[in-house]
Amino acid sequence: MEGRRHLVVEAGTGVGKSLAYLLPAILHAHEQGRKALVSTHTIHLQEQLFHKDIPLAEKLLPFEFKTALLKGRQNYVCPHRLGKAMAHAGELFVSSEQAELQRIWQWMQKTTDGTLSDFDAEPDRKVWSQVCSEPHVCTSKTCGGNVKCFINRRGSG
Numbered sequence: 001m002e003g004r005r006h007l008v009v010e011a012g013t014g015v016g017k018s019l020a021y022l023l024p025a026i027l028h029a030h031e032q033g034r035k036a037l038v039s040t041h042t043i044h045l046q047e048q049l050f051h052k053d054i055p056l057a058e059k060l061l062p063f064e065f066k067t068a069l070l071k072g073r074q075n076y077v078c079p080h081r082l083g084k085a086m087a088h089a090g091e092l093f094v095s096s097e098q099a100e101l102q103r104i105w106q107w108m109q110k111t112t113d114g115t116l117s118d119f120d121a122e123p124d125r126k127v128w129s130q131v132c133s134e135p136h137v138c139t140s141k142t143c144g145g146n147v148k149c150f151i152n153r154r155g156s157g
Helices: 015-034 043-060 077-085 097-109
Strands: none
Touching: 015 043, 043 097
16 A cells, blocks of 8 residues: 555355455554545445454454445435336336336335345336436435435435
């Protein structure tokens, strides 16, 4: 990190790759008075880092640090888009997709964060793409007054 060079590490599952980059990143950020950013390709790894590896790093390091979990917009359901999709399900989706849409609707009634990571079984990508948050649709103007709008309240919790 000090040399600002790339590092590629390959190893088997469970050997500690996450801690191998997390600990130096946190130490370097702390020493430099800066922030460290870790981007993952999968939600599974993101959840592992945030709920398992970072808490372990907090126990191992002799100083405190703050963390935040940021999820991409398309990880959030849009209640506005989902409502429209439900209203026009017969026109937009085949029967199996309609069943998936209904499953997403039922899930939205009980989810606390409105993200894909809150699903037991991830929804069909084609159906999800029609109901997830999109920048041109999900704005504070169109969804800000909706108390179920997860994307516009994510920073306020």
